[in-house]
Amino acid sequence: DAMVIQNPRYQVTQFGKPVTLSCSQTLNHNVMYWYQQKSSQAPKLLFHYYDKDFNNEADTPDNFQSRRPNTSFCFLDIRSPGLGDAAMYLCATSRGGAAYEQYFGPGTRLTVT
Amino acid sequence: AQSVTQLDSHVSVSEGTPVLLRCNYSSSYSPSLFWYVQHPNKGLQLLLKYTSAATLVKGINGFEAEFKKSETSFHLTKPSAHMSDAAEYFCVVTPSNDYKLSFGAGTTVTVRA
Numbered sequence: 001d002a003m004v005i006q007n008p009r010y011q012v013t014q015f016g017k018p019v020t021l022s023c024s025q026t027l028n029h030n031v032m033y034w035y036q037q038k039s040s041q042a043p044k045l046l047f048h049y050y051d052k053d054f055n056n057e058a059d060t061p062d063n064f065q066s067r068r069p070n071t072s073f074c075f076l077d078i079r080s081p082g083l084g085d086a087a088m089y090l091c092a093t094s095r096g097g098a099a100y101e102q103y104f105g106p107g108t109r110l111t112v113t
Numbered sequence: 114a115q116s117v118t119q120l121d122s123h124v125s126v127s128e129g130t131p132v133l134l135r136c137n138y139s140s141s142y143s144p145s146l147f148w149y150v151q152h153p154n155k156g157l158q159l160l161l162k163y164t165s166a167a168t169l170v171k172g173i174n175g176f177e178a179e180f181k182k183s184e185t186s187f188h189l190t191k192p193s194a195h196m197s198d199a200a201e202y203f204c205v206v207t208p209s210n211d212y213k214l215s216f217g218a219g220t221t222v223t224v225r226a
Contacts, residue, residue: 004156006156031212040219041218041219042203042216042217042218042219043157043203043216045213045214048213088154090156090157092157094212096212097212098145098164098207098208098209098210098211098212099145099162099164099165100212101147101159101162102157102159102214103159104149104156104157104158105156106155106156107154107155107156109154
């Protein structure tokens with residue numbers, strides 16, 4: 001089945017130690033998104049790629065970076081994780097028009113020790 | 114600009130009784146509207162979407178929603194709740210000139226046996 005895959009599902013990292021989360025899709029969608037979701041909150045958009053064009057949200061900390069080497073893969077890099085970065089990170093894809101829904105991956109639960 | 118207000122942060126129903134989740138929106142442009150469901154530690158799953166076609170939208174798992182432009186509402190209903198409906202529900206809007214989602218704060222649904 002076509003889908004959005006996130007690895008790993010659970011990630012533990014140490015305070016200040018760089019970590020990379022990965023997302024892949026078999027839907028061939030133009031747009032890939034990264035969201036941060038903290039407990040009992042709605043997802044918060046960090047950034048997205050429309051094809052190769054990177055779009056950063058104004059309030060996304062510089063500590064968060066992203067790479068999209070090809071259509072299928074997108075990575076979220078946290079350069080120096082702090083305790084406040086512990087959250088669920090969701091990857092999503094869409095075809096890019098307003099009428100198109102986003103397809104979400106299962107998420108990666110990040111713990112910072 | 115667009116925004117979404119979910120009028121209930123928590124809804125508790127008995128199994129087999131109707132469920133109503135209320136959502137009001139504001140949007141500068143003709144919006145697309147979505148309801149997503151999120152079970153614990155999972156990604157978001159699309160329940161249904163409205164994109165300027167029929168105002169009564171049927172989704173998966175017996176859910177439906179009605180778009181009422183005059184009331185700027187998009188309430189979600191299900192005639193008979195099942196235990197598996199216990200989850201977090203997000204009402205989401207995107208204007209016709211954009212493809213980024215604006216989330217409501219979410220409604221937690223509890224189903225009593």
